[in-house]
Amino acid sequence: MNPLTSPLLTDLYQLTMLQAYFAHGMRETAVFEFFVRTLPSRRNFMLAAGLEQALDFLEQLRFDQDELAWLEQSGLFRKDFVEHLRGLRFTGDVCAMPEGTLVFPQEPILRVVAPIPQAQLIESRLINLVHFETTVASKAARSVLVAPGKLLVDFGLRRAHGAEAGLLAARASYIAGFSGTATVLAAPLFRVPLFGTMAHSFVQAHDDEAAAFLDFAKVFPGNTVFLIDTYDTESAARKIVALAPQLQQAGIAIKGVRLDSGDLATHARNVRRILDDAGLTRTTIFASGNLDEYRVRELLAAGAPIDGFGIGTSLVTASDAPFLDAVYKLQEYAGKPRRKRSPGKATWPGRKRVYRHYRDDGLLDHDVITLEDDRQPGMALLQPVMRGGRRLQASPGLDEVRAHAKRELATLPRHLRELDSSAAPYRVEIAPVLRDLAAKLDQQSASGQHDSSAAALFV
């Protein structure tokens, strides 16, 4: 059972509900929407990501022999239900915001229309995928906004939450505008550009720091970025200056140095001076070590001569907001709009659209959420992407998604580009028809649900 594709990577209640739907012949069309209820306190926008993996999951959904055998011997399910699962495939329709689109609370990022057992079963993994990539892309975009023109590299694999998180964080941050990642597997799987040269252990494994630099340069004459903080940053920079003539003679340009500890702004200034004084003006300075977008902003504001940043843990764990209030809710069943009314968690019922309005200067003005059949002006954000369980078109390449994200980020007005929460959050209007529908459903419900005591148990 492969955790990345197994339909058993779901919550138990999805399967118990499925058995109940099966037992009672409930298989009418359900409409579920994925959206984020509210923004974390330090976010002004989100960047949608993860659709590609979600569609892969839907297309490949099936129970294999081992999984069916386990379900049967688990004693939790009936044999006829397990047999029924053998033939289960996802045959529904999906509309979604393209990856890289700016998105705000309450806006459906993705809508699934399918027979209720299918639409129900996929909930846990669908959220798991889209929530995570959207969380990381939204986090990554903040570094991109504060460091225009800088090289930004994802260094987070080691402290990402497992293998898939490390891999998908590389993808999501690249979408948001990072230059690339250190995570090798992201290159063959997603064509994300790779960065990286040496760790402290490489320097330490040599008796002499300069010998470590030379050893590396000989093997990677075209990719010589030296890590210079293992013992003493400035003295390592002077060693590099001393090595420069023979490296140059051998045709090796010293592409860059990396600082990974200490007072990065001061070290960067000192090292820049040491390099420049020796004529190494084209050798770049790359910084890493517990960085996040706040620290990057601070370093740049202090005028630190740093050309690029490796951002790891804070990026891949989205450490200041490691989750979004993302949910996937039933909005319609068997043709009737549905509304959950739990306090603080009430939903807007029905199939919805989101329309975006721009100011004359091309920046964002506001969005409107309305019902699907309430055609409005503005740009419609949800696009059909899957019909009958099959993609409607080939997926855009990752560079195309990244270019879209770049255009999207360029439409953010200044107050939404700030790292701190804006006093004026982006305006998302709920259209009158949608408010009316919600009120109507609440009223119907207040005027009386069926008398439950009259319901017969075993009919």
Place this chain on the structure above:
Amino acid sequence: MNPLTSPLLTDLYQLTMLQAYFAHGMRETAVFEFFVRTLPSRRNFMLAAGLEQALDFLEQLRFDQDELAWLEQSGLFRKDFVEHLRGLRFTGDVCAMPEGTLVFPQEPILRVVAPIPQAQLIESRLINLVHFETTVASKAARSVLVAPGKLLVDFGLRRAHGAEAGLLAARASYIAGFSGTATVLAAPLFRVPLFGTMAHSFVQAHDDEAAAFLDFAKVFPGNTVFLIDTYDTESAARKIVALAPQLQQAGIAIKGVRLDSGDLATHARNVRRILDDAGLTRTTIFASGNLDEYRVRELLAAGAPIDGFGIGTSLVTASDAPFLDAVYKLQEYAGKPRRKRSPGKATWPGRKRVYRHYRDDGLLDHDVITLEDDRQPGMALLQPVMRGGRRLQASPGLDEVRAHAKRELATLPRHLRELDSSAAPYRVEIAPVLRDLAAKLDQQSASGQHDSSAAALFV
């Protein structure tokens, strides 16, 4: 390429360093130790977890044909090096703290002794696995400590960071003392007990709430936990009371109800009264919805009659401390101890042991970190677990690990059991021989590294 097992799930610099080691014939024995530098502000201890997955990874490490082909065509590496990788296996030795052991900053949780290319290559994924499970087990233990005797269930899959995070969070929280998980795949893969019944969508898909309850009860007569907050919690509780006679007649006991929103303490009290008044005194109340250990503590302190808690997002993302300052550092190479001296990131050199000392009442007193050959009194925490790339013994079952964790948690003195940071952190002593060795290495280094300008480039 399977992200869960591919050796390409690593940082690029591991491979570039490997090529440099290969080119220069560097293959002496390296000693790396995995440890956490400091505790996050709201942690007083950690619980080691993830060793099992780390050992699996080491035993299975190999490059397959596709991976080798990609490396070769990437243009990043030399053909002879890629060919060399074909035969690479992990043949080293590993010592580690058993899973479920209490661990504190600077203490090696795991030590790898292997030829440097092997020990280097595995760094990223080894940290990725042990860091994550240790993070979640340490978080989960806090809920276990504040809610003794309560049913605690991991509900986090949907907002875990990807598939592996969801799956391993179920495992790590079970080790820490959770009763089980909603994540189905954790049962076949790790034998973690499963919990779960219905979601709001199930209730919403029925025109009538009571009909939804009946439908479910008929299909799962032995597992009837009703979710009662979809519309109005108390009125749903009254519907259940009204249904109880016919359910009982059909031999169905109402095992429990679940509250998922609103003021949980008040709802729990109201619902308890409604149930008790109807004689449903054995029907339990289970609560969920944005819970964490702080909220659980608050609810229990308020005397809320809640029998169990579903804890999701905060658990699996360890949201108040989503990462630990976990590192894997070279401590010895070719028989010589090594020390990184980067400011704020200096390491204690050499192969180490950790000894634990207990008070007369059996509670923790203090730990001592020392060099391997400095035998001391106290309980030695690091055990040999792998030799020559093979496990030394079969892995303990998960229930055995969980029992060990339970015994470990019982040794925590009161001030370390608190959720807030203790004013008196646990004492971890660095033995004199270790301090002496570090000082000696610093001195050697101050008295002069080799003159780097004398090193020849192409010898």
